[in-house]
Amino acid sequence: MLIRCKRALLPVMAIIWGTGSLAQTYPDKPVTLIVPASAGGVVDALARAYGDEFRKLTGQPMVVVNKPGASAMVGTQMAARSAPDGYTLLMTQATSILNGPLMTKKMPYDARRDLAFITQVGTGNLVVAVGKDVPARNMQEFIAWAKANRGQVNYGSYGVGGTAHLVSAYLSSSRNLEMSHVPYPGEAPEIQGLAGGAVQCAIASAGALAPHLASGRVRALAVIADKRLAALPDVPTMAEAGLRDPEFRPQSWIVLMAPAGTPQNVLAFVEKTSRDIIHSTPMKARFQAYGIEPVGNSSAEFRHNFEALMPVMERLIKVSGAAGE
Template sequence: MGIKSVLAFLALGLAAMASAQTANYPNRPVTLIVPAGAGGGTDVVARVLADELGKRLGQAVVVDNKTGASGMLGTQAVARAAPDGHTLLVAYSTPIFYAHHIFAKVPYDIRKDFEFISQLAATSLVMMVNADVPAKNMKEFMAWAQQNKGKVNYGSYGQGSPGHLMSAYLSDSRKLDMTHVAYKSEAPHIQDLAGGVVSWGLGTIAAAQGALKDKRIRPIAIYGPKRLAELPDVATMAEQGFADPEFNTVAWFTLLAPAGTPKPILQRLEKETVEIIHSTAMKARFQVFGLESVPGGAARFHKDFDAVDPVIQKLVRISGVKAN
């Protein structure tokens, strides 16, 4: 048998193995790695998705929280995982859209090391203050911040996160001289905001529901294009006179797989995921957490990534946020 015949035989064998692997997918539990802590917005989205995806795949879908390095630790773990559809990534915007603009060393390449499956939901961040801050809107907040210039600190759910960048932009563009305190994930950030360790910050309704309900924190503005159904009385930044495009931003929760995952597996995951996020039941569950449904699908994910990439680059430059 010649070398060409051997190579052809091996190629056929590998193709047959891949086909069998795909046909049997999934043949064990699927893990959704969340590069953020339990109780935050990303964790909530992942667990809601896991419930529905498990029913459709006929296998358990479990959530594994891997925090650290502004979400890059858990994201790197998925980049290095076997590309067989059994380890997937559910991530917020920070490690997907922002990290490569902020950090000098990112241990993965989003475009090369991952397959985009779908965006899951979008959210506008809510500007929230500790209950002791005497501000119910942005006009009152700015007056208070000017009176306490150089003394105010704000929190975020990670160095280089959208919450960090947009908060830093407010501080820098209005010359408020505020100090940033970074947390590993959203839950401890909200906990310290409610406890008064930090005076204000941006976050999602999903993580802040408890503290909002018992009035330990107060929402005063929406960083996004429109008001949220769960907070109809809270005006957007633009409605309150802050028309900068940097205050009119949405962030996404996303689903990705390691590069090299067989196309049939990706297609099945995309199909099931899009059907899940478009279902009436899922839209209702998302709305409770201040999340909006998105068109979904890999093509739209790529399109939005390409469109928002230069916008984020500009925001990073203007805010002055850079990390080693």
Template sequence: MLTRSLIAIAALAVHASCFAQAYPARPITFVVPAPPGGALDSLSRTLAEEMGKRLGQPIVIDNKPGAAGILAVQAVTRAAPDGYTVLVTHAAPIINTPYLLPKVPYDVRRDLAFVSQVAVGPVMLAVSRNVPARNMKEFLAWAAQNKGKVSYGSYGVGTFGHLVGVQLNKTRGLDMVHVAYKGEAQVAQDVLAGNIAWGVISLGTLKPQIESGRIRPLAVFGDRRAQAMPDVPTMAEAGLDDPAYRPAGWIGLLVRSGTPAAVLGRLEQEARAAAYSAPMKQRLQLSSSEPVGSTAAQFRQEFEKAEPVVRHLIETSGVKAE
């Protein structure tokens, strides 16, 4: 009986080894929860080209925008667990969406496996030049003096920018008015025009306006300052050390749970290498983002750190997606 068990185990090991050695034997698909032409799509295409070279197979892009990222995530959770269908995403579909909508057809911890956090994109609280504040302390004092009169924008109900405003209102009693837009560029345009006082916007979108003095960054979210703008303090350094202001923007790769460990390891290895390739660093520089190339374990740790914070923000705010 023992001999039979050992033979069976050995056979499984050989099968897994052969599968890993054969991977990838055909093209891979990157599923992206964004339309063609945007920042996430552009980064995904550069990443696909670099990883494809290393894996020896072409990687095609399947854009699935809409439904708060559900369509893209669902496509991956319904695919075979073989490493040929990979989700390239930002945080919202796997952190925000499950708590904003009453029924989401996936459970991140159950249905997905982490591969690598490829990059981080600094996100800032930025104000119109019409706002007479040079730092967060002055901004909060000004907003308190103009209670109920200050408006801010985000790229949708329940997005991080919206939740930041809700948290500031709740903890500081500011009664600021939220304006929802369809995209980050529209938020930046209305901050630029002075139609709204402030917004939470990525540095990649803001940098030209910041350099021209037309928009003023007050603080960056996350645990560290942006390399592209080291003079801008973090929210914690600016006096707001609430965990609500610690999440940062990122791009990461995930696959369906049950994907063989050897395949996950190969994807992780090539994603980490591709993150620091010259073409990727050039692409990231265009959006003022920074390469990370984390391990799967490190990526999961980042998720486990941010997810409870965002969940608490959503649940206590009462915000629901429209």
């Protein structure tokens, strides 16, 4: 009887020993970090800074692989289909796990099924800005002015389905402003359009707007953030400006994920290490330079925030008409 019990326990003990061994040795070779964005952008820069700190803490290099395309879905799909052994991770904007699936009928992956949630790296701080010729100093004045000029106001965005488009479309629809959308092929031309008067309103990152705010060519009315920005202490949040709809909460996340099926102890190790990295002095400097608010929450908190934001994004995409574009 005792022999039978020992034999029955052998497979279980093997699993335990194997899991413990993996926890003790991971990582014992370089880790690949897939970034579904071009080299030189904000996500790429943060990924490389993260990789440097990861090497310092673990002794193993992190290889950043840029796989842009299809609104970040190419790289995200590549990560979802990678071996779930902890040696392939994904750092991406939330567009590829939130906006894309809601806008595309035939998705090549399902974030809930095919990816493991690790942590939210940071949240982009966006600013609602107007051109210098718009006679509004705050959001309420802008809404009143836009209503008085209903059908004649244009807003810019850095692409169909992006946060700038979705939030601006919701503002127009929910406040009955009848503004027209002018999409640009990126944030830089969007801001040039605002500064040049081609559009009267635009939502863009604080860092990209900074020189134009300093020159007086554009004016900041509010920030899409949970608290005021250190760089713009006199500019209220949307909630402080009287727009408390959940659609005006921050949505521009940068997140860290892994292929589904990655061992839990490896995910726990990466989560703990990542949270230490995110709150390290070198990373804080990078976040500040790019106008990103560091997060570094738990995988459970990340998943909770994802589920809470999904219905909000569904409403925004429906209002914007971006689905299927």
